[in-house]
Amino acid sequence: MIGSYKAATALGNKTLTELGDCTRRRGDMPGFAKAITAILGAMRGEDEQEFNMTRTVLSDPVLTQKVLRLANSGMYSAFGQHVNTVSKAVLVLGTEAIGHLALGLKLIEELAATSTDTTIAHIEMEKAVLAGIVAQQIAYTAESRHGEEAVVCSMLHTLGRMMLTFYMPDRWHELQRLASQSSRSEEEAAPDLLGLSLEEVGHAAALHWGLPSSLVNGMRTVAPAEAGAEVTPADWIAGLSTMAASCAESLWHDDAEGAEKVKQLTESYAGMLGVNAPNLMHAIEQAKVVAANDLTIAPLSRPAERRAKALAKTRQRAAGNKILLSGLADMRDVLDSASPGQMVQIALETVYKGLDFSRAVAFVRNRKDNQYAAKISFGDGTRELLPAMTFDDAYEPNVFHAALNSDRVIFIENARDAKFAAKLPLWWKNSLSEARSFVILPLSANGQPAGFLYGDWDDSFPPISLSATEFALLNDMRAMVVRAVERRHGVVPEAVAR
Secondary structure (H helix, E strand, C coil), rough: CCCCCCCCCCHHHHHHHHHHHHHHHHHHCCHHHHHHHHHHHHHHHHHHHHHHHHHHHCCHHHHHHHHHHHCCCCHHHHHHHHCCHHHHHHHHHHHHCCCCHHHHHHHCCCCCHCCCCCHHHHHHHHHHHHHHHHHHHHHHHHCCCCHHHHHHHHHHHCHHHHHHHHHHHHHHHHHHHHHHHCCCHHHHHHHHHCCCCCCHHEEHHHHHHHHCCHHHHHHHCCCCCCCCCCCCCCHHHHHHHHHHHHHHHHHHCCCCCHHHHHHHHHHHHHHHHHHHHHHHHHHHHHHHHHHHHHHCCCCCCCCCHHHHHHHHCCCCCHHHHHHHHHHHHHHHHHHCCCCHHHHHHHHHHHHHHHHCCCCCEEEECCCCCCCCEEEEEECCCCCHHHCCCCCEEECCCCCCHHHHHHCCCCEECCCCHHHHHHHCCCCHHHHHCCEEEEEEEEEEECCCCEEEEEEEEEECCCCHHHHHHHHHHHHHHHHHHHHHHHHHHCCHHHHHHH
């Protein structure tokens, strides 16, 4: 059986058991489980919650762009504009809002890229993508703080149909025949054949994946509220997901009949969603334009080459110095409110992106244990290396202690020079020796070393050299972190780790 969901009938439980067997044989729907696990894990993190979300976002350039755009939107103007780093965006938006945005985008990407055995399954997935795009445009028009959650619920609203078409296509065709013979929809005929509704199938899968109850609640079908009726946030989300899924079904074929149905839906749900019908129609028209880039087989879609070109354009990066300057601006904005740990996160993210590092790691001094230990990292494979990146704080004649004692930024152009080998400690050789060049940014507070930021480049990058401007920006950045540590009157340096 899918998860621990119990159907009301024996036939329903049998269906869920068969569906569970199918998912175990074939694996979770492509991309779904992996994306959901990573993002929900970041949302549920404890000590490293904010950093986990930052790392999750930064793993995808498109998601990074969307998060920064949302943080700089009018809805969050009270927090100040010019949010240039994901770390600051997490402070402004909160991990829940970013989690819903991330989950929605990941589902769109995975659904749009899914290659299935049957065309019908791919069609249902594309309709789900389209529903999410419709919800996103409407939520933006409504200026709702619940928009990103509604987007996810809208895409998952027809999850039962997707599960059935993907895992049990024969049963789906049987359901279609039954519905046609009895002049009913598949949803109406489902209880007779399956012992439960398609919506219940979707909820069972959602619970199996561990989705929050608020998202599962938002996947339910809700009829338009009567004029003047009070609409709770939960009902608003469910109402939008219901309307968006219905719109997607009607829009997918891009014909006159579907257009008329969409018009009826906007008139029915306008009052409940708090957006007048003409503005709903405008939002849906905008969604159709966006969908042309995200769909692959729907009549709405455009040639794949144009979609690929648009995606490539969104991945273009700004110049390095501009990123460093933007990160410094973020740090100044939050200096009086952010914790030392949050300042370290912003600084590390900024240098990682601005200098195009292969890897970036923040080390913190723990006076109690008399050692330095890696706490935060960016770059492929770095998280697994964190436990190995520790060393005693007692002085040793190597480049790291030299940087910490001198309190100066150190740039090593060729770490593989045989003459330099003696200045590299064993822990570095065992964990970071793929680096060809690296930079150390020492952090001192109250005259004592508190930790340092480290970044390197491997052989995939051309020879590196840092300009005087870049050195100046790096010094400004570490000075901002030190000010945050020292601002916490009497706080010990290792508090940077918190």
